[in-house]
Structure formats: C-alpha cells, structure tokens
Amino acid sequence: MSSLEEDSISSNEDIEQRTAAPPLELLPVSDHPPQVQTAPSPLLPEPNGNGRKAGTGRAAPDPRSQSPEIQLFRAATGRYPARPLYQHVIRALQGKTHAAIAPYLEEWCLRGYRLESPGWVTWVAAGKIPPRTNGYNGKPEAPPKLGLNEKLSRSMAALGVKPGQRVDMVEVARRYQERQKGLA
Numbered sequence: 001m002s003s004l005e006e007d008s009i010s011s012n013e014d015i016e017q018r019t020a021a022p023p024l025e026l027l028p029v030s031d032h033p034p035q036v037q038t039a040p041s042p043l044l045p046e047p048n049g050n051g052r053k054a055g056t057g058r059a060a061p062d063p064r065s066q067s068p069e070i071q072l073f074r075a076a077t078g079r080y081p082a083r084p085l086y087q088h089v090i091r092a093l094q095g096k097t098h099a100a101i102a103p104y105l106e107e108w109c110l111r112g113y114r115l116e117s118p119g120w121v122t123w124v125a126a127g128k129i130p131p132r133t134n135g136y137n138g139k140p141e142a143p144p145k146l147g148l149n150e151k152l153s154r155s156m157a158a159l160g161v162k163p164g165q166r167v168d169m170v171e172v173a174r175r176y177q178e179r180q181k182g183l184a
Contacts, residue, residue, distance in 0.1 A: 092125035
C-alpha cells in the first residue's frame with residue numbers, strides 16, 4: 001500500500017468521524033396514539049345523540065314532507081321541492097287537486113321550462129297562466145305575420161271572391177275601385 005492510499009484512507013476515516021450522526025434513540029412503542037387536548041373548533045359541528053356529528057350523513061326527514069300539498073307536488077313532478085320552498089309550495093297548493101294544477105304544469109313544460117323548477121307553483125298561487133313572452137323584453141309574442149297568399153285571400157274575400165273561384169283580374173280591379181269609392 002502506498003503512502004498516498006494510506007493518506008486517503010485516513011482522511012476518509014476522519015471525515016466519517018466528523019460527519020457521523022449521533023445514534024438514534026428508540027422511543028417506546030405504544031398501541032395507542034398520544035392524546036392531544038385541543039379546543040373545540042367553531043367550524044366543526046358538535047356530535048349529536050346518535051353518535052354522528054351533526055351535518056354528516058342524511059339529514060333528518062322534514063315532517064312537512066308528509067303534508068298533502070308536498071305529496072301533491074311530488075305526485076305531479078315525481079320529485080320533492082327544495083326544502084327552502086316547502087312553505088311557498090304548501091301555501092300555493094293549499095286545497096288544490098291534481099286536476100286543478102295539471103294545466104299549469106302542462107303549460108310550464110310546453111314552454112320548455114324544467115320540470116324540476118317549481119316556478120309553475122307561482123302560477124297556481126296567482127290563479128292564472130301568464131301570456132307567453134318572446135323571452136327578451138317581457139312583451140307578449142306578436143301575432144304571426146300573414147303570408148302573401150293569406151293577405152291575397154283576405155283581400156279577395158273582402159271583394160266578394162270565394163276561395164277557389166276563377167275570376168277575371170279586370171273584374172277584381174273594377175270591384176276594388178268601386179269599394180275604394182264607397183269608403184271615401
């Protein structure tokens with residue numbers, strides 16, 4: 001072994017001795033985790049009587065769910081209304097029958113509104129279905145515009161020409177002029 005190798009070995013031993021970590025102390029092993037005392041958090045719900053924390057799992061059934069009005073809503077839509085709307089639904093459907101609310105729900109669906117949305121219940125409460133609107137400014141839809149054939153048919157009928165009747169256009173023009181003179 002050369003002196004160079006001996007120097008490198010001794011220097012490596014010195015480095016290992018200087019950088020060696022102290023021996024680890026083993027802690028006693030326990031089957032139970034340590035108990036930590038913490039203050040109750042205002043954000044976490046308190047445990048309830050059944051051993052679960054309040055707010056976890058299924059909510060307690062609302063006794064209003066068994067009311068005839070809520071059951072009528074469920075029979076008509078196949079769903080319960082949202083709980084915050086129970087009082088509104090109960091007031092609106094008080095004393096109503098399925099036959100009485102059917103036209104409101106049918107029109108609601110025909111207009112393309114969602115069945116799950118309880119907006120039609122406000123129609124029941126008001127006792128009338130509002131007129132259709134064009135969806136942009138709340139104005140009722142304009143009556144459909146007449147096509148050229150419909151306008152011509154109405155004008156010809158006003159001149160005494162029946163639908164499908166063959167006429168001479170000169171005769172129609174003469175009748176039109178006579179009518180205009182009579183109106184003036």
